[in-house]
Amino acid sequence: MKNVLKYAAIAALCLSAVSLTGCKHEEYDTDQYAGAVALSAVAPNPVMRGGELRILGTNLENVSEVRFAGGITVTDFTVTKSGDHGELRVMVPVEGPEVGKVSIVTKDGTVLESFADLEFTEPIEVASFAPAEVLSGDVVTVKGEYLNNVQEVILGGVYITEFLSKDRHELKFVVPCNAVTGYIIVGDVNELVDPNTIPNQIYSATELVVGDPTVNEAAKATYKSGEVITVTGAHLDMIQKVDLVGAAEVEFSVAEDGKSLSFTLPASATDGAITLTSYAGKTFSAGEIETVTVADLAIKSLAEDGRYKAGCEVEITGADLDLVSKVDFVNASASFYRDGDKIIATLPAAAKDGSVTVTLDSGKQAYTPEIEVVKPVATGVDKTEAVAGKDQVVVSGTDLDLVTAVTIGDKVQSFIPCKFTLNSAEEMVVTIPSAAYTGVLTLTADSGYETVTDEIAVSYAEPVSIVFDQESYELGKRITLVGEHLLQIDAIYVKGKKVVEYQKREDTSMSFSLPEAIASPGVYRLELVLLDGTELTWAVPFTVTAPFTETTIWEGSQIINGWSGVTFGDDRFVWANLGLKEGDVIKIYFTAPEEGWWDLQLCNGHWGNLSIDELDGGNEIKQGAFPGGTQTFSFNVTEGIAQSLMEDVGWGGAFIINGDGNVEVTKISLIQFGASETLVWEGPSAHTGDYALNQELGGEDDWVNAGLYEGAEVRIYFTPDDWSDWSIQIFDGHWNGMGYVTPNGSQWNVENTPDAAKNHYVSFIAEGAAYTALTTKAWWGFAIILQGKNMVFDKIVYL
Template structure:
């Protein structure tokens, strides 16, 4: 083994004998290049050959070379602090260096020379270390490490591979020439250091490595294991193990035999298939083998088929591993479970397929099941005209959410009178064809045969309609040839422009007030049928037909609204009455889409109520609906004054 002649020193600056307080900064700073680099002190002094030497001053991180008397130039150093209060350290060579002044050189050629010379201590010697017998650098945790030298009584700790320091209180013997210590669990192969444990400690590191025998594994059993059960790992020196890692989770419980030759470890619930690693106190991972985790088997669901909303029982092996359950199209929850049985309620939304059981370790298993389906045993009529009432009898009919009939648009009934054994409904007028389809509450469908829906002669309309009073509106449907009269509530429709069996166009009578009404059709036999709702809107009145600009000129389109009398106007109280302006009326200002601007609405006292704007040029119409608040505001000074800045208005209307 290579010998070391090293000396430990204390780094307390007050005792270093290095203070340069008697020297001015000029004495120490010969940096003629103006980098403001200066040396204030260095130490410890005397310093240990091979030990650490500290330099303190300003901007020492800019030093390019440090020269110790008799030694080769040193260009490698560690920066502890940089800037105006800086500190750097170097490792003193073990040989060649002699007593004298220290020189620091800057990158630009400046030279800084210490006032105080550097001196050395050589009273501590490290001559050798071994385990058991001399020249043996290999040992196991717990074996005795012997360190030989001189003045070893100044040593207060040993650092094994950068782990926790072994304090001298743990040395088994300690005198001037010898230290013996048990190799700690934290030790791992590598060099180790002797330290004086000072605030800024000196450390001596061996050049030879101490080789630590690692634990070995000879077997792992069983390799197929259920979470929560134990596996046994056999080997040597297993008492060095601090933790055990499974794939997916660390072990929480394990026991090491006193002889260190076996470990019993409980497999965590989250552990899954894969490697098992033993981790020593020093952090070394040792592969111990691999495991395969058990999943539930021999799974059977009953009853099968099962009804939505009822309980399903799953039996099998190792079901206590299950932490969650899911059904096709629906999440589930476990009501009760043990190692051989799980009970859960089938959700209403669950569909046919496989039930999925999930384990804590991320694995899943499935079990097949089927759902009960509705069965029709009887129709009140097997051949029936659309529009009539129908009763369907059977089993599990409470699972049905809606009934779809044949015909244009697949007319569907969602309002059902139903029990588990019967459904009552009215067949849609638009239905025609054979067979029906059940849409179940879980989204699945069941086709049902055995019924024929004959077309109804009753008139029917496909959708509610909207129109303007005095204008024509078109409705679509069927059986219009069987219609003798059409009325909006009690107002008879007089004018038709077109009419077929599936479409008719008629004028909404001017005598109908704005509102929503029943549209009624009467057949030759006097039967009146409400076929849809019709909303009749008041016609839009052109403002230009009722008012003029404030300067007396007529309003013409395209109209330019301004803030002057040539482009603004007033709707007086009498004109408001004539046009029928009231709560619910709508003002519209049609314009070119790309035009940008604003329209201001005021009352007769020129007090603004609101401003309609389009600053992006994206709107084709600006609209104001007169609500009660707006009407009350206008009535404070009864009239409406409209002005603003908006070009290219194509029309201005009021819809009463």
């Protein structure tokens, strides 16, 4: 009689688990495992001699041998599960074991014994099988003993529970189509019906070899999606899946005789191999296919005038247009429908000149002849002079109904948007905004095509009148205005920063320095507050230029793909060491694919997202918003970005870029603005004492030789004994006093120049008398003469 052990019995046996580790009386460990080896149960019990015995317990990976009653020791076993819920499997020797306890020996020599005796039952024996090599549908005959007790046969994980015949000495079964090479395992329990019973399992001595199906490789042929493709061969029921280029795991059916399989060509499939994969994981080529694409494309406008104007319908003709799933004009996708064997598409407003592309689900594309879309054209204006915020300009032209935006000005000084009203396709009225400045009107269609008018000279009906003395100014140089009623100006702001240093304030002229916070070049506008509280922005912009230094943070070639973030630069302190500040610029050099989707996400060196003004507060550079190809992206460093990049969290790098789409990053750099210093004299000088030693520094021609220009800033670097008690007096190289360049007309000192302690220099502008004094040649003298209180002079420069 066959006995089986249920899991309920195993659970009961677990109550008798034996642990290796004890504990002292005063120490208690509530973890029953705690890293120790324990024997919980053995099953099946009774077990067949020559069969597989399972030992359940804890940390069984630390077992070195298994002992059976009768003095039999086995060291060849398999640990199938380790840790808290472990399992060890061992083959029971046919000869030797007796009824009795089963013991396991740990690697440290401790012996653990089962609670119950292990008993034995009738042994199923697999003596032989034939044939040794089979294919699906073949019959295998197994010879042995007690084969009438077999309830299942397992071949490489495939269960067989139906047999052609079965008696004590012989068992026959049919090889299923999903069988793979492996040992024949016979068991006394049908686990598909009774999964909770642990069977006795007996293994064959050798493996049953399962052969491969035969796949005939057909000649290359052309198919259209929806057509049926048939592959021939033998034993094709052994095929698990069919893969095509562009279509994985295609549904298929196999003929009853296994000599052919068929599938319907999916719309997404494209040219390439037919690949069959067997249940054994082997792949076979069934030949190549070529998929049909559309051909002989023609296109025409259905508009009455035959032109390709936004909104009109366009007819596309050709062969096999039923395969088309997408229609794209240059710069825009189109909606479409089918009219018999034709495609009717609506021309999008954003479409540009060029071929129309039709795309199939397979990814194949075809192209029509090129078309030229209708564009707006401005032919005239009713006036070329206008008052900002007051006047309107009538623009005449053709197809002006395509215009979706109007601006005045230029790209460098920024375009100013204008409101407009369309009277007809031939006429529109444009309102000149109060922020406008002299320039052309640019009319733009959704397609991006532009047309421009003659220049409109803009004047202003404002309480003040302002004219800049030049179009651009170097960073650090004063801004000079001329105009009318300038004393009505109470305050001037630039980008929200107040001007605090004026060199001149008169009703018809004014000079001032930019606020310190304006530290980078750009196009700026003056924000004015008048004495009566009126606030206005002067429309005419001015440009600030500056020399700059570009420092490479990282350079090389790095592909960004698969959303695997890349750290650029190992030094997380590089930003702080370079003196990163608001107004600096970070520049990313990269090459993006010309076609297809891509995306870059910019992060600090420890995965913090950056809030970038140029990306509307986001941090993504991606396809659609940016073109493909080799390019750069620059963004201004705000106070928040500077803090983020210089934050030290104890790990990370300089910069991280995450993204996808095979984008190549080649360089990351930091651009810092400001004129570089030109050295005129370098010390240190002798110590001055308390005005005890005159410092006659350099030669008479040093300023001219160094290229000093009028308007340059001269800096005198020094180190006093005490930053709370110092003063400096200045003379030109011929002992003529230059106290007029100092704040009080006599000297610099700690009271009138407190920033010197931070900057380590005092400075003045070399203009007018000061420039003349420094550059006049008298055939004797020095570059400059300085006196000071308890200090040394370090260097003299200009910028």
